[in-house]
Amino acid sequence: MTTPTLAIVGCGTMGEAILGGLLAAAAIPADKLIATHHREQRCAELSETYGIRVIRDNAEAARAADVVILCVKPQMAGGVVRDVAGELDDTLLVSICAGVRCAQLEQWAPRARVIRAMPNTPSVIREGMTVLSGGRHVGEGDLDLATTVFSTIGRVRVLEEKHMDTVTSLSGSGPAFACVVLEALADGGVMMGLPREVAVELAAQTMQGAARLVLESGEHPAALKDRVTTPAGCTIAGLLMMEDGRIRSTLARTIQEAARVAGGLGQGD
Ligand SMILES: NC(=O)c1ccc[n+]([C@@H]2O[C@H](COP(=O)([O-])OP(=O)(O)OC[C@H]3O[C@@H](n4cnc5c(N)ncnc54)[C@H](OP(=O)(O)O)[C@@H]3O)[C@@H](O)[C@H]2O)c1
Known part of the structure; x- marks a missing residue:
């Protein structure tokens, strides 16, 4: 399998933890990683620190990616996903947004395969706990890929979405x-x-x-x-x-x- 290109959309605290974990574990080469942030200065800082491409345009990142990890605040999720939905054909969309359900993500981006993920803050020191739930269109390979990504920042479990609030x-x-x-x-x-x-x-x-x-x-x-x-x-x-x-x-x-x-x-x- 060729290494997928992965985009971290909304690279704040959790996005940076995932980015740091992936690079430290050499799970994905730097040239296969893109991050986005809506502020130019944050883009420059992240690019300088991690040596990856960091851009302001979420749609451009989504177009280039096989996997998009959505890391914006929950209240921004709908707007951001709808804005880039046209670029999410045959893309794996992994949302870490608390409370945002797979069905909502599938409604906003009907052609994406969707995974809902819940990591936690110890992810910053790679001692996180992440739970993953697959949406209607994901396959085993998608959950395996997401497990590989989140294993770089701690432990991972796959559970049914009904457990996500707990x-x-x-x-x-x-x-x-x-x-x-x-x-x-x-x-x-x-x-x-x-x-x-x-x-x-x-x-x-x-x-x-x-x-x-x-x-x-x-x-x-x-x-x-x-x-x-x-x-x-x-x-x-x-x-x-x-x-x-x-x-x-x-x-x-x-x-x-x-x-x-x-x-x-x-x-x-
Ligand atoms: N922190 C946790 O313990 C935790 C645990 C599990 C899951 N989560 C989930 O993870 C997500 C992110 O949490 P966080 O703590 O990492 O928040 P955060 O630090 O605020 O990260 C989100 C980043 O996205 C940026 N942003 C806002 N609008 C954007 C846009 N249109 N395009 C690109 N970037 C944009 C924000 O910039 P500004 O700061 O300028 O607004 C911010 O830097 C949330 O949905 C949360 O529910 C968090």
Whole structure:
């Protein structure tokens, strides 16, 4: 298979993370990558930093590309896709816009094959989590190609689109929820006399270590928790305090509520 030409349309925070991942992984050569931005200065900066072609004209980029990754804000998505729809014949259109559904993308660009993707901000350091859902016209090869692209910035799962609101909440908004938990743990350390900088480092590395242990061992989190819980020890004392504060239902309901709100995003157009 020849290497596809890939265009990142609306190269902001997430677009740049995807671009950086693709180049670092040498997944696609620089001469097969195009990015767009509506501001001339941003185009020049991106071009200088990454050594790729960066232009203001979205339609020109779409015309040259086999794969278009749409990275503008959700409220801009309809306008941008309709503007370039004439250039999306036989093109794979991958949208990362929160709340924008495959059916909407297919309506705006009827001749494109559509994939909806939900990455998250740790993608910037290639520790992202991306979920992909295929539209009506995609084939296995399209999902494989999108998986290859997003694997350069972290883990990838393919799921049915009905799960996307939950995914948007759990892994899309999740880094914000995790940071609140992390900050609260660090606050406890500060309360007990640790300097803030030390407390944040200890909390962050501990959360990263616990998360990696779950992923790499494949064990249930409860089993890993039980392993550090000595009878009559300090860990069980802390755990009971967490239960008194209803932390489990608070966090689970956080995901439920954010998923409910996610269901209404991107539906203004
Ligand atoms: N950030 C996240 O955690 C996250 C996670 C998953 C998915 N997403 C989705 O990813 C998308 C991008 O998010 P982001 O955080 O990367 O936003 P962002 O930094 O604002 O990126 C979008 C970029 O597109 C530019 N732009 C606006 N109109 C344009 C046009 N007509 N043509 C070309 N470029 C244009 C914007 O420029 P200006 O700044 O000048 O407006 C901005 O730099 C959103 O749809 C969001 O839902 C974000």
